Amino acid sequence: MFKVSIILACYNVDAFIEDAFESIVRQSAFAQFEVIPVNDGSPDRTWEIIQEYQKRYPDNFFPISFDQGSGGPGRPRNAGLERATGEYVIFMDPDDRIYKDGYSTLLKAMEKHQSDVVIATRYGVKEKADGKNPVWVDWMADPPYVNQNSYEVKLDLLSQRPVILKTIYRRDLIDRYGLRFLESVSSSEDEIFDKKYLLLSEKITKINDVVYLYTVARTGSITSKIRIKVYEDLVPIFKGLDDSLSVYFNDAIVSYRVAALLRTFYLPKLLLLDPGLTDRALELCRDACEAFGFDRLLQTANATDKRIIELLRDRSYSQLMLFFMNHRTGAANRRNRVQAKKLKEMERRPVKLALKASSLVGLSRKAVKEKGGLGKLWTTRIRKNLAGAPNGYWIFMDRREKASDNGEALYRYVRDNRIHDKIAFIIRRDSPDYARLVADGFNVVAYNSLEHWRLHYNSEYFFASHVDDVIIKPWASFGATDGKPRYKLVFLQHGIIRSDLSGWLGAKTYQLFCASAKREYDGLINNVRYNVGPDQVKLTGLARHDLLEAKDGDYVLVSPTWRSFLSDATEAEFRDSEFFRSWHRLIHDSRVSEAMTGAGVRLKLVLHSSISQFAHCFDEDEHVEVVRYSDVTSFAELLSSARTLVTDYSTISFDVLYLRRPVIYYTFPELQKHSTNAGADLSLYGELGTRVEEHEAAVAALVAAAGDGFRSAEDKVRAADDFFAYGDRQNRKRIIDAVLEGSAK
Incomplete structure (x- = not known):
């Protein structure tokens, strides 16, 4: 029996399919591959080329052909699954190519870890281009992981593009759950299949090896021109997503993903549609939302998506397109403002930095002669100074220049109740609170001192009421990549979240994320972009509320x-x-x-x-x-x-x-x-x-x-x-109990 069945749904790809096949036969594990190209009624030379390769490699190529096209990759992929005998399955598009020995890498990882699924990474490239200058690089996990089954991992995968073309699946799991592709649709069938498989998996492995070259917007592909059928398919697509995601997630998360797909894929594709069909497409979008349920979709935690759904519901299509385009423009403008702010900050740097830079000229001359240059030398010195043995400290911090928030309140509780003996509070030396805290017996360490960096980097826990980068990794602003600090982040919060901050807060990794109200808790759990689940988010209340x-x-x-x-x-x-x-x-x-x-x-x-x-x-x-x-x-x-x-x-x-x-x-x-x-x-x-x-x-x-x-x-x-979840002034106790409970796992 073959180890891997590679299934290709093929339609009108005679200009590309030979490159795809050649990338397969060059794999070091090719002898273990069963290649199943399925011709879906192509009128060009696609079937002729498939037959040629079957003659060349009769022991590995097992083609299937349909006389009439089905209009989508679902039917040919399902036919390939019915024919497959391999222990594992990989799906490949015939206008793409494997990168180097990528599919052999996937097989080795699957065999090594005995996972249910192994997900790799891909490059987006122009037609016929190699991977030297990719248009984009796909998602990479930081860090990679092996055989995970946590809520957080599955929530993260939900927010990613379908991983089907860079992934190896276990065939017995596909058969056990009767998983198949929707055959009646021309888009999103891959996400429906892929997400359901991932959510049913118990051992998920993510590697960062690049294994696949994805051809970006090739001529004739569905991403280069859009037909009205894409929108006619939306009712079964939404139903399929509902069925797929509901095996694991609650209704709010399902609605979040469906609404997000509408915003990120189907509305942008209107720009590629014949303008005369736009109103018809919008009406089809509305029909799909109505079939799914407007009330259900409005459970989404994304305010932009809510407004889009409301405008669709009210048939305010002109307002909808204006709102959508403003949203897209606003996102671009925000990126521009960030760049402008960075430039402004650079212009305002004190002259002493320039003087300091000139004093490093000798060092830089020496460094550029060395392999890696000055950046590598500087980064190495930073890491060497910071990285050390775990010090067991619990570090507390509010703002750089101000205390009197949740960090100080929790420090007092830990100190006064003798919960942990190695504690320190971080604040700027020139802050008025510095002397006040020292006089009160706090173990105060000056912010941005080398002592602060070393203590913080190697601590056990970092309790912070703010999670800006200058708080959680202050050394990074000095231009060095910091590696991975040892501490676990406990986000005490500065207040109670009352708007969507997922774009900012979702980029952090938390050991504990404190919430104070059930409504806030639900907003965090049900918003995919926060990337947190029940293991991280706990209803504790704010530490400082105990002091009110x-x-x-x-x-x-x-x-x-x-x-x-x-x-x-x-x-x-x-x-x-x-x-x-x-x-x-x-x-x-x-x-x-x-x-x-x-x-x-x-x-x-x-x-x-x-x-x-x-x-x-x-x-x-x-x-x-x-x-x-x-x-x-x-x-x-x-x-x-x-x-x-x-x-x-x-x-x-x-x-x-x-x-x-x-x-x-x-x-x-x-x-x-x-x-x-x-x-x-x-x-x-x-x-x-x-x-x-x-x-x-x-x-x-x-x-x-x-x-x-x-x-x-x-x-x-x-x-x-x-x-409010609590009013008993026991918030600090709940926070510490949650931390200790998490450390015991």
């Missing part, structure tokens, strides 16, 4: 969140912004001042750290106090004593809601929005607090709150009771 205690202070706290486009603004630009004008007008409105005076309180304005440099722009008087972010010694005290909070999108609103105090959300219309605010759940703000958009409504809300003695309405208290 409702007090009757003499102020109303006004604390809007930041705007990314104002962080680097000039003072003139800031004063001219919608942000400044709106907030300055509100806090100095005479009706607000009168109401606050009558209630015996004042307004206390605290800006976000990223724009706190503009605090002086706001005028102070007997009714308004402006406090710089760096001057806040205790946020727990600041929030505990606030009678009410006025904000826009700040996550500190949940601290005030945790105390069952009123929150007014002033979300005035903005021409330019901060990206994390754009997808905020505004309905949640109205559910838990009072949400207003206009100046007059904000004034009325503040006046009403003062008139009610700053007491929360009963329905808002009940809503907060339902929202």
